[in-house]
Amino acid sequence: MANPAENPAMETPCPATPSSSSYSSPYTPKPENPAPQSPSPSPALASTARLWRPTAQRNLRNQWPKLASYRQQWASSSSTARSHATSLVNSYLSLKYMPSMELGVLSDMPNIRKKACHKLFKRQELHRSGLLSSYKDMVSVVTHMVQTSRSMRCFVKGATNNPLVQSSGCSEDKNDPGYGGGIPVFAFWSISCFEKLAEELVQMFILELNLKRLVVVELLSISCDVPTVNSLDWSDELYPGEFGELSICNLYGEETCKPIYPRLDDQKFEMPAARCNQQPDHDVLQVYLTTWIAEVNIDAHRVDEIFAEVGEEMHVRIS
Numbered sequence: 001m002a003n004p005a006e007n008p009a010m011e012t013p014c015p016a017t018p019s020s021s022s023y024s025s026p027y028t029p030k031p032e033n034p035a036p037q038s039p040s041p042s043p044a045l046a047s048t049a050r051l052w053r054p055t056a057q058r059n060l061r062n063q064w065p066k067l068a069s070y071r072q073q074w075a076s077s078s079s080t081a082r083s084h085a086t087s088l089v090n091s092y093l094s095l096k097y098m099p100s101m102e103l104g105v106l107s108d109m110p111n112i113r114k115k116a117c118h119k120l121f122k123r124q125e126l127h128r129s130g131l132l133s134s135y136k137d138m139v140s141v142v143t144h145m146v147q148t149s150r151s152m153r154c155f156v157k158g159a160t161n162n163p164l165v166q167s168s169g170c171s172e173d174k175n176d177p178g179y180g181g182g183i184p185v186f187a188f189w190s191i192s193c194f195e196k197l198a199e200e201l202v203q204m205f206i207l208e209l210n211l212k213r214l215v216v217v218e219l220l221s222i223s224c225d226v227p228t229v230n231s232l233d234w235s236d237e238l239y240p241g242e243f244g245e246l247s248i249c250n251l252y253g254e255e256t257c258k259p260i261y262p263r264l265d266d267q268k269f270e271m272p273a274a275r276c277n278q279q280p281d282h283d284v285l286q287v288y289l290t291t292w293i294a295e296v297n298i299d300a301h302r303v304d305e306i307f308a309e310v311g312e313e314m315h316v317r318i319s
Contacts, residue, residue: 014190014197015197052154052156056154057185060152063151064310065318067145067201067202068318068319070142070144073137074141077141078138078295086289087123088128088131088219091121091127095120095124136238138212139249152198179191179192204302205297207262213251213262215292217233218280220232221278307319
């Protein structure tokens with residue numbers, strides 16, 4: 001039986017993705033150069049297939065470990081953010097209930113409540129800053145994931161009689177979409193197969209980032225003082241450059257000039273604008289923290305499965 005990698009005309013279908021995925025949404029990142037419906041190899045690609053394949057293989061072996069590394073960075077940043085969020089909530093609740101708290105023998109000490117409140121306020125500010133910094137790291141990680149998922153194609157550059165193969169995000173030839181004519185890169189899968197799996201993977205983190213932003217806005221707004229300068233609106237930029245990074249992830253509406261509000265799965269209805277509750281009770285805060293820990297949009301089993309499938313196809317271990 002002929003090896004598909006030796007026959008450019010043979011292409012094995014991509015691995016199937018879940019039919020009712022909870023990751024599909026209006027924010028799906030689109031490659032800069034969308035793949036045509038039925039890509040046909042150009043004369044340049046047909047004549048340089050043997051030169052194209054090793055370069056495409058090296059590029060894919062570089063990009064997928066990057067995605068695995070970004071996944072680990074996400075886990076680290078999310079864990080740090082959760083720690084800051086928990087400490088922020090604890091400081092807020094202690095500060096909120098301090099006026100009615102029974103201090104026992106400490107009540108005779110002058111200004112004990114005032115001093116305790118001041119210390120709790122400073123602690124709250126510290127963890128608010130830490131939470132925002134960790135969220136910024138998470139946005140950066142997802143942005144890099146999106147860019148990496150769009151960097152899996154390999155284009156032929158230069159004259160036909162002296163071709164130069166480069167992995168790049170753009171093409172000098174409008175007839176070259178970067179897919180090598182759809183030929184298998186390793187054993188069975190074409191470039192488009194790797195792109196589809198990368199898109200499925202990154203989409204989970206995009207949706208989870210959008211949900212976490214909602215929690216961050218709420219937690220950064222909590223305060224025992226109403227009104228307060230800490231109050232935030234969903235449309236506020238949380239740090240300089242945030243909207244530019246969210247735009248890369250398709251989480252910023254260019255027409256509305258606002259971040260896209262989280263939606264449930266692939267439902268199309270618009271949810272009402274977020275209204276921050278500056279003085280939520282203990283139960284509401286518990287829901288925020290539980291939501292952060294759950295990471296409902298990321299199927300860890302499916303993520304592991306994607307990396308295992310890709311690693312098996314490329315004959316490498318991705319971790």
